[in-house]
Amino acid sequence: MAILDSKTLFDIILVALAGGLIGLDKTAAGQFMISQPIVAGPLMGWMLGDAATGLIIGIVLELIWVMDIPIGTFVPADSTLAAVWATAVAVLGSGGKAQLPAIGFCILLTVALVPITMWVETYIRKWNSRLAAAAEPAPGEHAGRRLSRAHLSGIAGFFVKSFVLYLVLLPLGLIAVHLFSGLPAGFQGAMSLFVKLLPLLGIASAMRRLSIRTTDGFLLIGFVTAAAIGLALRANFLLVMLVAATATWVGVKYREGRSQEHKDA
Numbered sequence: 169m170a171i172l173d174s175k176t177l178f179d180i181i182l183v184a185l186a187g188g189l190i191g192l193d194k195t196a197a198g199q200f201m202i203s204q205p206i207v208a209g210p211l212m213g214w215m216l217g218d219a220a221t222g223l224i225i226g227i228v229l230e231l232i233w234v235m236d237i238p239i240g241t242f243v244p245a246d247s248t249l250a251a252v253w254a255t256a257v258a259v260l261g262s263g264g265k266a267q268l269p270a271i272g273f274c275i276l277l278t279v280a281l282v283p284i285t286m287w288v289e290t291y292i293r294k295w296n297s298r299l300a301a302a303a304e305p306a307p308g309e310h311a312g313r314r315l316s317r318a319h320l321s322g323i324a325g326f327f328v329k330s331f332v333l334y335l336v337l338l339p340l341g342l343i344a345v346h347l348f349s350g351l352p353a354g355f356q357g358a359m360s361l362f363v364k365l366l367p368l369l370g371i372a373s374a375m376r377r378l379s380i381r382t383t384d385g386f387l388l389i390g391f392v393t394a395a396a397i398g399l400a401l402r403a404n405f406l407l408v409m410l411v412a413a414t415a416t417w418v419g420v421k422y423r424e425g426r427s428q429e430h431k432d433a
Contacts, residue, residue: 281337
């Protein structure tokens with residue numbers, strides 16, 4: 169079967185369009201949190217017919233990148249693009265419902281996206297900063313029209329950035345998944361274990377960045393509850409991840425609130 173048949177090419181264009189629009193929510197327009205991996209992943213998975221895969225990928229990437237915030241001149245990795253891209257590659261590369269090995273491999277591939285997305289984002293921001301000079305109205309020109317044009321140009325620039333990245337990176341990801349599917353079973357099992365251990369990495373990353381020196385009750389309760397559900401009810405992997413991710417999210421937000429209270433005091 170051809171890796172890039174006509175249907176797959178159509179899906180790639182669809183993902184690029186949807187991903188470009190979702191990416192605008194990150195900083196350029198809206199900021200309704202749709203661009204968060206935990207939302208963008210399931211949304212893209214639902215569009216492609218496998219919301220569960222998007223949810224797994226979204227949860228894992230959310231845990232890893234939850235503390236990276238684009239404040240000031242800091243340009244974080246594009247976790248939105250990583251979540252949408254990994255979900256699309258996992259689903260399209262599996263021909264429908266993605267299995268854990270393919271999901272783990274796609275998450276692993278997002279590591280290679282980090283320097284690419286950061287470099288492109290930095291370039292677009294520098295280009296966008298030059299629009300301020302272009303917004304200066306000429307003598308006798310209506311200022312509002314010039315400002316609107318510059319503003320819309322900036323939004324369009326961010327959309328085109330994401331759209332082009334998807335068009336270039338999605339085919340490469342599908343080729344990589346196709347090659348991965350031909351590897352021995354040992355590699356497949358390793359990727360399944362990799363996915364199951366990734367939430368621990370995300371939790372550890374959040375704890376390190378929050379400089380937690382004492383036991384966090386929310387995190388502890390989350391892991392104990394997840395373990396109890398998994399052992400007593402033999403719950404599926406997705407449910408266990410949801411419980412752990414929810415507890416972590418609450419813990420992070422609680423710590424942020426406490427830190428803000430101490431600053432205001």
